[in-house]
Amino acid sequence: xxxxxxxxxxxxxxxxxxxxxxxxxxxxxxxxxxxxxxxxxxxxxxxxxxxxxxxxxxxxxxxxxxxxxxxxxxxxxxxxxxxxxxxxxxxxxxxxxxxxxxxxxxxxxxxxxxxxxxxxxxxxxxxxxxxxxxxxxxxxxxxxxxxxxxxxxxxxxxxxxxxxxxxxxxxxxxxxxxxxxxxxxxxxxxxxxxxxxxxxxxxxxxxxxxxxxxxxxxxxxxxxxxxxxxxxxxxxxxxxxxxxxxxxxxxxxxxxxxxxxxxxxxxx
Numbered sequence: 001x002x003x004x005x006x007x008x009x010x011x012x013x014x015x016x017x018x019x020x021x022x023x024x025x026x027x028x029x030x031x032x033x034x035x036x037x038x039x040x041x042x043x044x045x046x047x048x049x050x051x052x053x054x055x056x057x058x059x060x061x062x063x064x065x066x067x068x069x070x071x072x073x074x075x076x077x078x079x080x081x082x083x084x085x086x087x088x089x090x091x092x093x094x095x096x097x098x099x100x101x102x103x104x105x106x107x108x109x110x111x112x113x114x115x116x117x118x119x120x121x122x123x124x125x126x127x128x129x130x131x132x133x134x135x136x137x138x139x140x141x142x143x144x145x146x147x148x149x150x151x152x153x154x155x156x157x158x159x160x161x162x163x164x165x166x167x168x169x170x171x172x173x174x175x176x177x178x179x180x181x182x183x184x185x186x187x188x189x190x191x192x193x194x195x196x197x198x199x200x201x202x203x204x205x206x207x208x209x210x211x212x213x214x215x216x217x218x219x220x221x222x223x224x225x226x227x228x229x230x231x232x233x234x235x236x237x238x239x240x241x242x243x244x245x246x247x248x249x250x251x252x253x254x255x256x257x258x259x260x261x262x263x264x265x266x267x268x
Contacts, residue, residue: 054126056209056237059200062148072264073126073207077148079118079268081182083190085170087115103171111168116180120150124264128207130243134228134258141183141266142255143204146191149174150183150266151202151210154252161251162186186253187213200237201247206261210245210254211235220246229256 050067084099141150172190
């Protein structure tokens with residue numbers, strides 16, 4: 001055997017091992033590495049974010065996956081709040097997330113439902129556009145909040161007003177329906193305390209963003225908004241202006257007479 005060949009064998013082996021290690025450490029072009037965001041009382045699920053996802057959607061820390069699909073942004077969540085609630089009693093998360101009601105509603109009465117995980121896939125226009133028909137918002141999920149919890153419209157079952165149902169909202173103004181899907185009809189106070197009352201809170205199915213009850217230090221009321229409960233103005237995330245919805249203290253709270261834009265879909 002050639003003496004020179006024998007001498008070079010260890011060097012060749014070291015080089016091969018280095019190449020293998022380098023390749024193994026490379027990241028896929030399709031996603032960035034998952035991250036876990038810890039907020040409030042619990043750690044949210046790691047979010048896998050696909051390439052090309054605009055930064056504004058990365059604020060949805062409660063998603064399990066966010067990616068671009070054609071002209072849509074796809075957001076997958078498990079729909080479970082990361083804050084405490086009396087509706088965690090009797091669930092797998094009771095030991096860390098159950099908390100008796102400690103809000104200010106003296107008429108509060110816990111409803112018979114408990115929180116469950118619900119796999120939801122929101123598919124919304126990446127570049128939302130106005131819809132001439134302004135489709136009516138359905139009962140059930142009409143959008144997604146930053147912590148992955150669904151937004152519902154201003155109605156209870158059978159499109160009844162929320163007058164009675166509101167007394168079942170927990171200290172963070174949400175509650176679960178019969179299948180255990182937790183949701184917000186009104187201001188998600190956990191998020192507005194965490195992020196601020198002027199902050200982005202999520203998106204409706206038409207792709208237009210939802211903001212809190214303040215804008216430039218002013219409390220927004222229904223008179224500041226159109227019939228769909230929004231207006232066009234600059235925001236911190238969209239300095240060149242965009243149509244956006246606002247949470248208000250008055251009915252319809254989040255959305256009025258239909259979606260402003262062409263609606264996407266939600267499946268579960």
